[in-house]
Amino acid sequence: MRILLVDDEVTLATTLATGLTGAGFTVEVAHDGVAGLHRAQEGTFDVLVLDIMLPRLNGYEVCRTLRQRQVWTPVLVLTAKDGEYDETDAFDLGADDYLRKPFSFEVLVARLRALVRRGAPERPAVLDAGRLTLDPSQQRVHLEGVEVRLTAREFQVLHHFMRHPGDVLTKTNVLQNVWDEFYDGDDNTVEVYVGYLRRKLGREFFETVRGAGYRFVPDR
Numbered sequence: 075m076r077i078l079l080v081d082d083e084v085t086l087a088t089t090l091a092t093g094l095t096g097a098g099f100t101v102e103v104a105h106d107g108v109a110g111l112h113r114a115q116e117g118t119f120d121v122l123v124l125d126i127m128l129p130r131l132n133g134y135e136v137c138r139t140l141r142q143r144q145v146w147t148p149v150l151v152l153t154a155k156d157g158e159y160d161e162t163d164a165f166d167l168g169a170d171d172y173l174r175k176p177f178s179f180e181v182l183v184a185r186l187r188a189l190v191r192r193g194a195p196e197r198p199a200v201l202d203a204g205r206l207t208l209d210p211s212q213q214r215v216h217l218e219g220v221e222v223r224l225t226a227r228e229f230q231v232l233h234h235f236m237r238h239p240g241d242v243l244t245k246t247n248v249l250q251n252v253w254d255e256f257y258d259g260d261d262n263t264v265e266v267y268v269g270y271l272r273r274k275l276g277r278e279f280f281e282t283v284r285g286a287g288y289r290f291v292p293d294r
């Protein structure tokens with residue numbers, strides 16, 4: 075399991091690299107955004123741990139550029155920035171998880187292993203479901219050619235469903251993949267967001283499978 079750690083705090087990066095190596099990961103370290111972007115594109119990594127406040131190129135731009143260039147390595151943002159909009163911006167730009175400093179090392183390891191298990195399947199530039207299209211790199215959704223404005227979380231929920239067309243997804247599956255496996259809120263949150271999407275896109279795209287979950291039905 076290969077990790078690219080991009081953090082300009084040399085002491086922290088060294089400590090983390092040592093701990094992650096002891097936990098069974100192979101770790102490569104970069105200390106600025108330009109170097110991190112280069113290594114992420116040229117190397118083969120299972121997960122990228124990315125700070126936001128980096129010299130030369132910030133973590134937001136690193137993540138945005140990777141997704142635009144169709145590099146789908148899972149990204150965990152590890153940062154001292156703790157504003158609600160900082161987290162939303164990170165997810166909007168393609169991050170897969172977000173952990174604030176200071177943090178528990180055990181939680182970091184658990185989240186990294188979860189991201190590695192999910193993997194980085196190749197994703198098409200634009201997901202096409204007939205009348206409905208979703209562009210991950212541009213973070214845009216169009217219904218019959220007209221752009222539909224979604225919140226960051228609505229976009230993430232729709233993206234997850236559209237990557238699994240025809241599959242029955244449980245509420246737990248959606249929570250683990252869109253929120254994370256440590257989310258301890260009510261699983262009816264998924265029902266709420268499916269409701270939002272039905273109102274904005276049409277009920278026909280989301281089929282309720284009683285006792286199981288929901289199925290995304292492409293409009294062919």
